[in-house]
Amino acid sequence: MKIDEFIQKLFQAAKAAGFSVAEAYLIEDESFKAMATNQEITEYASNATRGLGLRAMLGGRMGYASTEAFDDAAINWLIGGARDSATLCEDTDEALIYDGRESVLALPLTGEDAPAEVKLAFALELERQAKAYDPRVTHVGYNIVITGRTNVRIVNTYGLDKQYGESVCGAYLMPVAHEGDSTATGFELRFARNFTDLDASALGRAAAKRAVDALHASPVTSGCYRVVILNLAMTDLLEAFSPAFSAENVQKELSLLKGKLGQTIAADCVTIVDDPLRTEGFASHPFDAEGVPCTRHTVVENGVFRTFLHNLKTARKDGVASTGNASKAGYAGSVRVSPTNFYLEPGTLGFDELLKRLGDGLVITEVDGLHAGADAVSGDFSLLSKGYTVKNGQRVRPVEQITVAGNFFELLKNIEVVGSDLRFPSGGFGSPSVDVGTLSVAGKDTDADA
Amino acid sequence: MMDSLRAALDAALDTGGDFAEIFLEDNRTHNLQMLGGRVELINSNRAHGAGVRVFNGLNAIYAYTNETDREGLLRCARQAASAVSAQKTSRACAQTFVVPVLSTPFPILEPPSQTDTHKKLDYLRMADAAARAVSPEIEQVSCTISDGEQDVTIANSEGLYVEDKRVRTRLACLAVASDGQEKQQGFEGPGAGMGYELFSSRVDPTQVGRDAAKTAHLMLHAPVCPAGVMPVVIDNAFGGVIFHEACGHGLEATSVAFGTSVFCDKLGQKIAADCVTAVDDGTMPYEWGSLRVDDEGMVTTRLVLIENGVLKNYMIDKLNARRMGMPPTGSGRRQSYQNAPTSRMRNTYIAAGTDDESEMIATMGNGLYAKKLGGGSVDTATGSFNFAVSEGYLVKDGKIVSPVRGASLIGKGAEILLKIDRVGRNMTMAQGLCGSLSGNVPVNIGQPMIRVTQMTVGGRA
Known part of the structure; x- marks a missing residue:
C-alpha cells in the first residue's frame, strides 16, 4: 500500500489500541555501488529500500517497533510490538514525542549525481591512477564508488510532518605497495555532494602515496x-x-x-x-x-x-x-x-x-x-x-x-x-x-x- | 512463489547474464535491554526484502528491494539485468527447480517468537542482579537479549531452490566498575543458534553477569600494563579472536582471489608452527556461526584450514570460486538481503593440542597472560593485526603476579602463526559479530590456551 495510506492506517490502529500519541519515522534510500578490480567492473549494485519505525505512547510509556513490509500484517506487527514494548518497559525517565511544528530550515544537502557509466569509468580510473603513481603499487583494493540519496520524514499524531532529502557521492581505494619483502597499504576516502567534485586522479595518487611512503616501515x-x-x-x-x-x-x-x-x-x-x-x-x-x-x-x-x-x-x-x-x-x-x-x-x-x-x-x-x-x-x-x-x-x-x-x-x-x-x-x-x-x-x- | 522466482530469474538473465540468484528474507528480531536494573527498551524489528544477483563471467550485479510480490521481484530482476552488458548471442535460462531434502539436525525447542517476553526479561534480571552483587563498586550494568528468526528462500538459475530458518539467541552483559575517579568495564556475550532453550542447556545468566562484573572490578584495581616485546599466553574461548583476525580473514576468498592476502599461493605450504591445526566448521550443531545452507544455498561444510602447520584450504564463495578456479566451500554469507554474499568465516578455531596449560605459564618466564581478549582488526594485505586485552595478568618468572589493564596485542599474522609454541587441550568457543564486505555475520571463534613466544604488547612504558 502507499506510504501515506499506510501511515494513516497505522495511526488509526494505534489510536484504537489505546496509544495516546504515535510517531512514524520513515527512511527511503536509493543507493549505487560499483567496484573495479584489475580494470574490470567486478561488483555493481543499485537499490531502493524503505523502512518505517514506530514510536508510540501507551500509559505514559514509549513502545517501539519497525518494519520493511507495508501490508496489513505489518500494521498488526507494529502495534503488537509497540504494545509489548510499552507495557513491559520500566524506564521511568519520560521519553517524549516532539510537539513542535516549526518549518524546516532549507539546508542545501543534495547535489548532482552522475550517470552509471561515468561512475563505472571513475572506479576504473581510481585503480589506474593509483598504479600509475608508482610501479611498486601492485594491487589496488576496493576502487569503490558509492552514491546515495536519502529522504528522512517524521510524521506524528500531534500534526508534525517534516522531511529533508540528502545525497552523497563517495569513493575509496586501498592500494598495496610491494618492494623486496616489504608490503604496505594506503587508503583514501572522499565524500562530495556533487559527483563532479570527486577527483579520481587526486584520490588515487594520494592513496598510492600513502602506501609507498609506508614501505620499509x-x-x-x-x-x-x-x-x-x-x-x-x-x-x-x-x-x-x-x-x-x-x-x-x-x-x-x-x-x-x-x-x-x-x-x-x-x-x-x-x-x-x-x-x-x-x-x-x-x-x-x-x-x-x-x-x-x-x-x-x-x-x-x-x-x-x-x-x-x-x-x-x-x-x-x-x-x-x-x-x-x-x-x-x-x-x-x-x-x-x-x-x-x-x-x-x-x-x-x-x-x-x-x-x-x-x-x-x-x-x-x-x-x-x-x-x-x-x-x-x-x-x-x-x-x-x-x-x-x-x-x-x-x-x-x-x-x-x-x-x-x-x-x-x-x-x-x-x-x-x-x-x-x-x-x-x-x-x-x-x-x-x-x-x-x-x-x-x-x-x-x-x-x-x- | 516458485513460479514468481523462476520468472524473476529468467528476467534477470534476459540481457545475457550466465547465472542468476534470488535471496528472499523475512527476519524478525527482538531486542530487550535492561539498564541499571530496569527494563529500558524493547524493540521488535521486521526486515523484509529480496536481493537479485546476476553473474556475467566474473562481473557481479546486485540489486535489492523491499517489494517481494511477483511484480516487485520482476522489477528488481530487470533492474539487475539492465546493468549487464554481455555480448552474447545465446541466452541462459533458469532451470527447473529441484528442492533438496535438508536434514534437520538441530530442532529448535523454544522458538523466540513463541517465548513469552516476561520469561525473556527474567533472564535479563538474573544477569543484572548477579553482576551488581559482585561489588558495591559495580556502578552500572547493561544487559541485552537479542533473538532472531530469519526465514530465507534461495533460488538460482541452476535449479537450486532451498528454504531455511535460522534461529539465534544471545545474552550480553556489560558491567562498569568505578571508584569515583576511574571506570573500567567487563563484557560477556554468549549466544547460540537456538531458541530460549539456550538458558536451560548452555548459558547460565547468573554466571554471565557475574563474569562480566568480575572483570570490570578486577581491572579497576589493576595497574596499567607495561609495554614491550614479551611471550604471551592467550586463554581459550574469545582468545581465538587472534586466529580469526591474524589468519582467518586472510584465508577468505575476498582477499585471496584478488591477490591481496599474505596467504596467496601458499596452499600446501607451511604457514604455521607444527602444533597448529585450524578449522572453519559451519556444521556444528546449534553453534552461533552454523548454517544448514549458506546464503548462496550451498550445504555448509567442515573445512580444515591449516593441518599441522600446513595450509590446506581457503574459504570460497560462488563468485570467487570462478575467479580462483576452485570449488566453493559453503562459505557464502551476508548480513541480510541488502548485501551481496561473499566468503566469510563460520565457526573458526584452533583445534585442541596436547600441551599442559599450567606448564605453559610456568615456563614462559616474564610475560603476559591474556585471559580475555576484546575485539580486534586486521589489514589482510600486510597481515598486521591488533586486539585489546580486556583481562590480562603480568607473569614474572612463570608466576602470575598481578592483573593488568589497558594492554593491546599487535603483530603480523604470518609471523605470529610460526611463533606459537604451545597448544593446550581444552578448546572452547565464544560468539562474535564479524564485520566485512557483506556486512555483520554471527561467527564463533575459539581455541585452547596457546602460547606465542614473542609479541608486541602495547601498554604504557
Whole structure:
C-alpha cells in the first residue's frame, strides 16, 4: 500500500489500541555501488529500500517497533510490538514525542549525481591512477564508488510532518605497495555532494602515496615520545571518545565527564564544536531524529566544558533544552544521542610549523582497532599505529607495528598546539593535526635495537 | 512463489547474464535491554526484502528491494539485468527447480517468537542482579537479549531452490566498575543458534553477569600494563579472536582471489608452527556461526584450514570460486538481503593440542597472560593485526603476579602463526559479530590456551 495510506492506517490502529500519541519515522534510500578490480567492473549494485519505525505512547510509556513490509500484517506487527514494548518497559525517565511544528530550515544537502557509466569509468580510473603513481603499487583494493540519496520524514499524531532529502557521492581505494619483502597499504576516502567534485586522479595518487611512503616501515624502540597526531588519526580518536560528551552516557554512568560542566577539561587551545548546519559536513541535517530543529553548539570552549549533547529525554531529565542531537541508527533504532559535525576547531600553525616546533619525535598518521583498543568509558587507549619519525622538524623514516597508549581525557589536557589543517575525512567528525605532548609507545626492545 | 522466482530469474538473465540468484528474507528480531536494573527498551524489528544477483563471467550485479510480490521481484530482476552488458548471442535460462531434502539436525525447542517476553526479561534480571552483587563498586550494568528468526528462500538459475530458518539467541552483559575517579568495564556475550532453550542447556545468566562484573572490578584495581616485546599466553574461548583476525580473514576468498592476502599461493605450504591445526566448521550443531545452507544455498561444510602447520584450504564463495578456479566451500554469507554474499568465516578455531596449560605459564618466564581478549582488526594485505586485552595478568618468572589493564596485542599474522609454541587441550568457543564486505555475520571463534613466544604488547612504558 502507499506510504501515506499506510501511515494513516497505522495511526488509526494505534489510536484504537489505546496509544495516546504515535510517531512514524520513515527512511527511503536509493543507493549505487560499483567496484573495479584489475580494470574490470567486478561488483555493481543499485537499490531502493524503505523502512518505517514506530514510536508510540501507551500509559505514559514509549513502545517501539519497525518494519520493511507495508501490508496489513505489518500494521498488526507494529502495534503488537509497540504494545509489548510499552507495557513491559520500566524506564521511568519520560521519553517524549516532539510537539513542535516549526518549518524546516532549507539546508542545501543534495547535489548532482552522475550517470552509471561515468561512475563505472571513475572506479576504473581510481585503480589506474593509483598504479600509475608508482610501479611498486601492485594491487589496488576496493576502487569503490558509492552514491546515495536519502529522504528522512517524521510524521506524528500531534500534526508534525517534516522531511529533508540528502545525497552523497563517495569513493575509496586501498592500494598495496610491494618492494623486496616489504608490503604496505594506503587508503583514501572522499565524500562530495556533487559527483563532479570527486577527483579520481587526486584520490588515487594520494592513496598510492600513502602506501609507498609506508614501505620499509619498522617499529621504534619502546619508550615515551613527543607526538604529533595527524588530522586523520586525531579525527579517529575524537570520534572514538565522542560518546563521553553524550548526556545519555552521563545519565547511564558511562561517562567520566559527569559533573564536569563549567570545568576545565582540556588545554586552553582546545575548542570542540558540534555544528549540524555546516553544509560541507556529511552529518548535517536541519532537524534531529525527534524532529527538533538543529543548532550549532560549542561543546568545549578554550578548554572549558560548556555543554553535553542532548535529546528530548536526556534534556528533560537534566532540566535543560534539547541540543537537537537525537539520533537513530536507521529507521529501526531507538532514539539515542549522537554528535553531528563534531570537530576540533583549527588553530593557526600549519603542519610544517607543527613539525618544526616538535623538533624530534613521532608523527602518528594512522590508528587502528579503535573499536577494541579505545575505551570510551575509561578514556584509556592502546592502539596499533603507523607514522614516521621526525628529527629537527624533518620527516626521517616510516614507522609501523607500534602501539601508542594513553588516556584521552589526559591527552585533552596535554595538547600543546592545535594545527590549522582541519579535515573531515569520512563524514561528520573532523580535526586538525595536533601536538599532544608525550605519549607512551610500545615497539621493539632496546637490545633488539642495538 | 516458485513460479514468481523462476520468472524473476529468467528476467534477470534476459540481457545475457550466465547465472542468476534470488535471496528472499523475512527476519524478525527482538531486542530487550535492561539498564541499571530496569527494563529500558524493547524493540521488535521486521526486515523484509529480496536481493537479485546476476553473474556475467566474473562481473557481479546486485540489486535489492523491499517489494517481494511477483511484480516487485520482476522489477528488481530487470533492474539487475539492465546493468549487464554481455555480448552474447545465446541466452541462459533458469532451470527447473529441484528442492533438496535438508536434514534437520538441530530442532529448535523454544522458538523466540513463541517465548513469552516476561520469561525473556527474567533472564535479563538474573544477569543484572548477579553482576551488581559482585561489588558495591559495580556502578552500572547493561544487559541485552537479542533473538532472531530469519526465514530465507534461495533460488538460482541452476535449479537450486532451498528454504531455511535460522534461529539465534544471545545474552550480553556489560558491567562498569568505578571508584569515583576511574571506570573500567567487563563484557560477556554468549549466544547460540537456538531458541530460549539456550538458558536451560548452555548459558547460565547468573554466571554471565557475574563474569562480566568480575572483570570490570578486577581491572579497576589493576595497574596499567607495561609495554614491550614479551611471550604471551592467550586463554581459550574469545582468545581465538587472534586466529580469526591474524589468519582467518586472510584465508577468505575476498582477499585471496584478488591477490591481496599474505596467504596467496601458499596452499600446501607451511604457514604455521607444527602444533597448529585450524578449522572453519559451519556444521556444528546449534553453534552461533552454523548454517544448514549458506546464503548462496550451498550445504555448509567442515573445512580444515591449516593441518599441522600446513595450509590446506581457503574459504570460497560462488563468485570467487570462478575467479580462483576452485570449488566453493559453503562459505557464502551476508548480513541480510541488502548485501551481496561473499566468503566469510563460520565457526573458526584452533583445534585442541596436547600441551599442559599450567606448564605453559610456568615456563614462559616474564610475560603476559591474556585471559580475555576484546575485539580486534586486521589489514589482510600486510597481515598486521591488533586486539585489546580486556583481562590480562603480568607473569614474572612463570608466576602470575598481578592483573593488568589497558594492554593491546599487535603483530603480523604470518609471523605470529610460526611463533606459537604451545597448544593446550581444552578448546572452547565464544560468539562474535564479524564485520566485512557483506556486512555483520554471527561467527564463533575459539581455541585452547596457546602460547606465542614473542609479541608486541602495547601498554604504557
